[in-house]
Amino acid sequence: MNAADPVRDLPVSAPHERGDAARNRALLLDAARRLVAERGADAITMDDVAAAAGVGKGTVFRRFGSRAGLMMVLLDEDERIMQQAFMFGPPPLGPDAPPLDRLLAFGRDRLRFVHTHHELLSAAGREPASRYGAAAAVQRTHVRMLLNSAHSTGDLDGQTDALLALLEADYVEYQLIERGQTLQTLGDTWESVARKLCGR
Amino acid sequence: MNAADPVRDLPVSAPHERGDAARNRALLLDAARRLVAERGADAITMDDVAAAAGVGKGTVFRRFGSRAGLMMVLLDEDERIMQQAFMFGPPPLGPDAPPLDRLLAFGRDRLRFVHTHHELLSAAGREPASRYGAAAAVQRTHVRMLLNSAHSTGDLDGQTDALLALLEADYVEYQLIERGQTLQTLGDTWESVARKLCGR
Numbered sequence: 001m002n003a004a005d006p007v008r009d010l011p012v013s014a015p016h017e018r019g020d021a022a023r024n025r026a027l028l029l030d031a032a033r034r035l036v037a038e039r040g041a042d043a044i045t046m047d048d049v050a051a052a053a054g055v056g057k058g059t060v061f062r063r064f065g066s067r068a069g070l071m072m073v074l075l076d077e078d079e080r081i082m083q084q085a086f087m088f089g090p091p092p093l094g095p096d097a098p099p100l101d102r103l104l105a106f107g108r109d110r111l112r113f114v115h116t117h118h119e120l121l122s123a124a125g126r127e128p129a130s131r132y133g134a135a136a137a138v139q140r141t142h143v144r145m146l147l148n149s150a151h152s153t154g155d156l157d158g159q160t161d162a163l164l165a166l167l168e169a170d171y172v173e174y175q176l177i178e179r180g181q182t183l184q185t186l187g188d189t190w191e192s193v194a195r196k197l198c199g200r
Numbered sequence: 201m202n203a204a205d206p207v208r209d210l211p212v213s214a215p216h217e218r219g220d221a222a223r224n225r226a227l228l229l230d231a232a233r234r235l236v237a238e239r240g241a242d243a244i245t246m247d248d249v250a251a252a253a254g255v256g257k258g259t260v261f262r263r264f265g266s267r268a269g270l271m272m273v274l275l276d277e278d279e280r281i282m283q284q285a286f287m288f289g290p291p292p293l294g295p296d297a298p299p300l301d302r303l304l305a306f307g308r309d310r311l312r313f314v315h316t317h318h319e320l321l322s323a324a325g326r327e328p329a330s331r332y333g334a335a336a337a338v339q340r341t342h343v344r345m346l347l348n349s350a351h352s353t354g355d356l357d358g359q360t361d362a363l364l365a366l367l368e369a370d371y372v373e374y375q376l377i378e379r380g381q382t383l384q385t386l387g388d389t390w391e392s393v394a395r396k397l398c399g400r
Binding site for chain 2: 152153154155157158159161162163165166168171188189190192193195196197
């Protein structure tokens, strides 16, 4: 996250918010996360989120400004949760598993994440700067480190970029909708290509 | 090329055009191709093309409708020339070379192509349908066939998609502009990843 991060800079996550406000914010994000998991992000309105959280619609708008604002905060929180999991969490994602196992788990985990948040990620992906800039740097560093630890040889940057293309939001949605793939088969593809690059 | 191909359906390439018209069209496309190679597509105006071809500006507009129309016709013609080269041309691109050599040559050739036409390819790439649809199918089939002939094992569709991501217009321009890469170093990366997937 660098100086131009629009999510972090939103006023909604100020550390000084009062207890009620912080509680409402957590309630609303939990409700939104649950609804997104059940129906997909496209099908959710601010009314739905307010009703599911048991608060007034005005509270949702005061907290997040707009539907887009809510989805950005949700994406950012989930991104942080995922980063915690693959950097410090339990195996197979976290550091106590062998590097190839971590790489395989990372791909399957990220496919679920990308599918959940594809609407926002797809919009962000249309800006080359955000697509290849700071937002993706943590993942690229992680995948490159795992390829290196798994003793892959050759151009690791190129291998990292080629692998990460299989987790790109527009690509994943196209494969799911137009090509009859599932998160399971896309995870199998990730595993096959990752093993190939690591020589197993 | 399928039913919805906007380039093929343009009236400018009608086989019945009169001799003068066909000659002007060829002159203009040659001039445009030369100018794009010299200065890059972004720097070229319809006036430049008319002057370089030695015809009036009105003729350029009658032939191609607009600057975007001219660039689309040029992209389409170059795409056909490139397809001819990798399907039927001399080695190392064409069928008389070993499959891995053809795959390496394809990547380097395509990098030059993508850089030349990045403006239009980038605009087309923002539409997922065109990006993963008919326009890219010929290349995907070709790369998959070469991986198979080079005795790569595993998920060849996934390997093909991962490899082709290294030739994507936005990615290539980002690497050239922001990452200090050159067409040479990007070609080296293509070679390294392709060899890895083919086990050499």
